[in-house]
Amino acid sequence: MTWQKLKDNDHLVGYIFTAPFILGFLIFTLYPMISSLYYSFTDYMLMDSPRWVGLDNYVTMFTADDKIIKSLQVTFTYVFASVPLRLCFALLVAMLLNKAIGGIGLYRSAYYLPSLIGGSVAVSIMWTQIFGDRGLINSALALIGIETTTSWIGYPGTALWTLIALSVWQFGSSMLIFLAGLKNIPASYYEAASVDGAGKVYSFFKITLPLLSPIILFNLIMQTISAFMTFTPAYIISRGEGGPLDNTLLYSLYLYRRAFQFFEMGYASAMAWVMLILIGLITLLIFQTSKYWVHYEAKGDK
Amino acid sequence: MTFGTKSKNSVLYHLLVGGLALVMIYPILWLAASSLKPNHEIFANAYSLIPSRLEFSNYVSGWNGFAGTTFATFFKNSFIIVIWSTVGAVASSALVAYGFARIRFKGKGFWFGCLMMTMMLPHDVTVIPQYVMFAKLGWLSSFKPIIVPSFFAMPFFVFLMMQFIRTIPPELDEAAKMDGCSKFSIFFRVVLPLITPALVTSTIFSFYWKWDDFYNPLLYLNKPEMYPVSLALKLFLDAESVNNWGGMFAMATLSLLPIVIVFFIFQKYIVEGISTSGLKG
Secondary structure (H helix, E strand, C coil), X not given: CHHHHHHHCHHHHHHHHHHHHHHHHHHHHHHHHHHHXXXXXXXXXXXXXXXXXXCHHHHHHHHCCHHHHHHHHHHHHHHHHHHHHHHHHHHHHHHHHCCCCCCHHHHHHHHHHHHHHCCCXXXXXXXXXXXXXXXHHHHHHHHCCCCCCCCCCCCHHXXXXXXXXXXXXXXXXXXXXXXXXXXXXXXXXXXXXXXXCCCHHHHHHXXXXXXXXXXXXXXXXXXXXXXXXXXXXXXXXXXXXXCCCCCCCCHHHHXXXXXXCCCCHHHHHHHHHHHHHHHHXXXXXXXXXXXXXXXXXXXXXX | CHHXXXXXXXXXXXXXXXXXXXXXXXXXHHHHHHCCCXXXXXXXXXXXXXXXXXXXXXXXXXXXXXXXXXXXXXXXXXXXXXXHHHHHHHHHHHHHHXXXXXCCCCCHHHHHHHHHHHHHCCHHHHHHHHXXXXXXCCCCCCCHHHHHHHHHCCHHHHHHHHHHHHCCCHXXXXXXXXXXXXXHHHHHHHHHHXXXXXXXXXXXXXXXXXXXXXXXXXXXXXXXXXXXXXXXXXXXXXXXXXCCHHHHHHHHHHHHHHHHHHHHHHHHHHHHHHHHHCCCC
């Protein structure tokens, strides 16, 4: 009888179904977040127990660590170059592919494939060979008469841009999301606009962009967050060092080195919290500006 | 006349879109082609896609691996990690998704907010205490830190499955309840069969993410005989004196093969998964 009662108690049953998430959240997210905040105020070398040092780690970060300034510069360049370029390419190609002709499926796969495999170590290794001193790029340049054996990855001025190129190359998943959004725009809108004498450019800015803007906002935020966390390609391309001259020392890579090569857990935790706050502020900023450029359709039934 | 310009436009279109598509996949084709070139030829005419002769010995020398550990071991490790964590992630996420989508309970809104927050939380904030926790549990140098967290639901999959569950008419649940089904049997008999597409999509993405995962194995595994393929590929770069470029290209190509095969079989699910929920591929 009581068993029957328990089975009918929705509050209990609800907690049983969601228990995996709730337990996982407490153990693998909430508890680590609180510990990480605590560690960030300590000197913690993993082997010894944490020693409270107050704001020392944060003060050191902003006054005595040149690498962190460099790392932030590199990361901001990476994020603010790769995310907009990636989204522009994604939108451009999505518009090209938003047609009902044969072969579209094949093209769509070809554009999406890099995004599918792009995060893998294999592709990062491939990238080091493409931009290496005798790699694909230099060999192709030689074909058109430009002889060079400078490695794009070894040269401080271009190293970061090879990482940005790798990121832009993976525009496929954003492209698929845009493509789905474009398909939802009724053709009658464009017909009505063209009857009224609107050109293609005008239609793009007055119909396509406003109707896609919620999807653009979503993509912008998710891609920005994941760009800030990029680790694997920087690690592989610079062999874990962030070189040349720290030019590919993305923030995540620097944090990894501090935490797991020098075992400065306290300092690395402080770095993680600075990053969390930065990402939070940037996300907030994007949301704040969104009321000026994101257009929500007024739909009674939603 | 109109037909003429139309077909001319169509040719131009295919030249532009097809040409650009070729540029996009050229690096991948190049990787595969280089894996079949003799070692001295890879960088001699790097731009070329055609080997002078097919050299399968790269696959043999690459497969032999490092210091007695072959790629058979690395692939086996990858599959163990991928299969266990995928089973755990999909099964637990389905339970959680049903709980959030169909049961009204106290505190649901709060926990759902936590789920959404977890989705956007940078991994860097939790990784250090997690490492300390796993070290204290004595789990370092085992697959446990990589596999066990998967059994506690993946927020992205929960979100994707919830969207599917919401498309099932609630009348179906009601009818089953009338017939005397508990929430548990409604979940197993009614909901689960109807959200199969979402289960397949989640399985595929879990497979991709775990197959590609480099950070966690790098952190937790330190013996080469436990390395998955992603981490083993790094060894080609560490062994600077050897320079087995052919072997490296061959194993890199081989490591991408499962992903590409799964992509071509399940394309429909992948495209739908990304377009409906914004899952990142």
